[in-house]
Structure formats: C-alpha cells, structure tokens
Amino acid sequence: xxxxxxHPDPEDVKLPRVLFALSDPVRLEMVxxxxxxxxxxxxxxxxxxPKSTVTHHTRILREAGVTNTRPEGRNCWISLRRDVxxxxxxxxxxxxxxxxxxx
Amino acid sequence: xxxxxxHPDPEDVKLPRVLFALSDPVRLEMVxxxxxxxxxxxxxxxxxxPKSTVTHHTRILREAGVTNTRPEGRNCWISLRRDVxxxxxxxxxxxxxxxxxxx
DNA sequence: TTTATTGTTCGATAATTCCCGAACATATTG
DNA sequence: CAATATGTTCGGGAATTATCGAACAATAAA
Numbered sequence: 001x002x003x004x005x006x007h008p009d010p011e012d013v014k015l016p017r018v019l020f021a022l023s024d025p026v027r028l029e030m031v032x033x034x035x036x037x038x039x040x041x042x043x044x045x046x047x048x049x050p051k052s053t054v055t056h057h058t059r060i061l062r063e064a065g066v067t068n069t070r071p072e073g074r075n076c077w078i079s080l081r082r083d084v085x086x087x088x089x090x091x092x093x094x095x096x097x098x099x100x101x102x103x
Numbered sequence: 104x105x106x107x108x109x110h111p112d113p114e115d116v117k118l119p120r121v122l123f124a125l126s127d128p129v130r131l132e133m134v135x136x137x138x139x140x141x142x143x144x145x146x147x148x149x150x151x152x153p154k155s156t157v158t159h160h161t162r163i164l165r166e167a168g169v170t171n172t173r174p175e176g177r178n179c180w181i182s183l184r185r186d187v188x189x190x191x192x193x194x195x196x197x198x199x200x201x202x203x204x205x206x
Numbered sequence: 207t208t209t210a211t212t213g214t215t216c217g218a219t220a221a222t223t224c225c226c227g228a229a230c231a232t233a234t235t236g
Numbered sequence: 237c238a239a240t241a242t243g244t245t246c247g248g249g250a251a252t253t254a255t256c257g258a259a260c261a262a263t264a265a266a
Contacts, residue, residue, distance in 0.1 A: 015202045020126035074212045074263040095194045099118045177233045177242045
C-alpha cells in the first residue's frame with residue numbers, strides 16, 4: 001500500500017482546518033481512540049466501517065496536521081501529533097478530549 | 104426585523120457543531136471581534152460583506168450555540184455565549200482566541 | 207508463487223455549505 | 237404616511253464533503 005504520506009509542516013498547520021477536522025463525530029471519535037494509545041492501526045479507528053471511509057477520514061485528519069501516519073509493512077500506524085498541536089494550540093486537544101462523547 | 108431567535112439550550116450545544124462553526128475563517132474572525140466587546144451589531148461582524156452573507160454566518164454561530172442574538176429595535180446585538188461555552192468546553196474559547204489570526 | 211491482508215484510489219451519488227443578489231419584513235425617522 | 241436603515245428569507249449556482257462499492261497496489265504469509 002502506501003509508500004509515503006504527506007504531512008503538513010508545523011507552520012502550515014492552521015486552526016480553521018484543524019477545527020474542521022475535529023468537527024466531525026466520526027473523526028472526533030478517532031481522536032478519542034488515539035488519545036490513550038501511542039499509535040493505532042488505521043482500520044482500528046473505524047471499527048465496522050468501510051475501508052474507503054476510514055481512509056477518507058484519516059486523510060482529512062492527517063492533512064490538517066492532527067495525526068501522523070507511519071506505514072509499516074502493510075499497516076498504517078496512526079498517532080496524534082500532540083507535539084505540534086500542543087505547541088501551536090495549547091489546550092485544544094485537552095479541551096476536546098475532556099468533552100464527553102455525547103456533548 | 105427579527106422577532107425572536109432560537110438558541111439551543113446549553114445541553115443541546117454539541118462539540119462537533121461548535122467546532123464546525125469555528126472552523127471557518129470568516130466566523131473565526133467574527134468570534135475574535137466578539138471576544139473583546141460585550142456585544143456587537145451584527146453587520147459590524149462582517150465589514151464590507153453582503154448582508155445576506157453576514158446573516159448566514161451569524162446564524163451558524165447562533166445555532167451552534169456559540170453566540171447569542173438579542174434584537175433591539177432594528178438592530179441585532181450579538182455576543183459570545185461564554186457562560187455556556189466555558190462550562191461545557193472549558194478553555195475552548197481561550198484556545199481559539201489565543202491562536203494568532205494567521206494560524 | 208499463490209493467496210490473503212491492508213489500505214489506497216477511483217468513480218458516483220447525495221447532502222451540505224458557501225456566496226450573494228433580489229425581494230421582503232420590521233422598525234426608526236422625517 | 238413616506239422614506240430610510242437593519243437584517244431576514246428565498247432562490248440559485250459553485251464548491252466541498254460524506255459515504256461506499258469496486259478495482260487496484262503493496263506487503264506478508266502459506
């Protein structure tokens with residue numbers, strides 16, 4: 001599958017795009033799943049979801065700068081880019097994670 | 104003009120919708136304008152912008168629960184619903200305002 | 207090498223969103 | 237009442253987004 005994945009440089013991670021990436025319930029849930037763990041296999045972010053749909057959402061998160069995607073074998077390890085997010089938008093990830101699932 | 108405006112109850116203010124409302128540069132700028140002041144006349148939120156476009160964006164902010172709209176005469180005073188936002192999503196508004204205009 | 211697994215890419219469709227002009231409603235002012 | 241100012245509503249057109257099946261590429265395993 002994937003050879004390389006383009007990630008925005010930290011200076012290109014913009015708030016509106018990040019907020020948009022987080023504004024979808026599906027992607028918000030993905031972020032919640034990622035919060036606890038170091039990295040997660042991409043398809044595990046959307047259990048029972050069509051693969052192409054998972055790809056769609058993970059791509060939006062990645063291109064917004066919210067996540068990092070590291071290919072390994074035929075898997076994709078996805079993680080939160082907290083290093084970037086916590087510097088550029090301190091508290092944002094915490095705020096989002098603090099909100100309950102149904103809020 | 105307007106007689107009444109529907110505002111979501113605090114328990115109906117949901118994070119995805121709030122984040123979506125904030126994910127647009129135009130609306131983000133509106134929120135920045137609102138941050139300092141107690142209330143702002145609606146059309147002052149979109150200087151030089153078509154009125155119907157201002158209405159469009161202010162409606163999305165209002166229906167998401169981000170702003171309050173109070174009609175007075177033929178004006179609309181718009182304000183941030185910090186009372187609700189700061190309780191439901193503590194830190195969110197601060198995070199957004201802390202980010203520079205170009206980030 | 208054949209098979210199975212993981213994930214992407216490519217349509218296609220339905221739904222949403224954005225932008226704005228024109229017409230309208232409401233309220234103030236002359 | 238007539239004229240003006242503020243903001244909404246309606247309509248349409250362009251652009252984006254969401255969802256997903258089908259075909260495909262790449263890797264790992266048998």
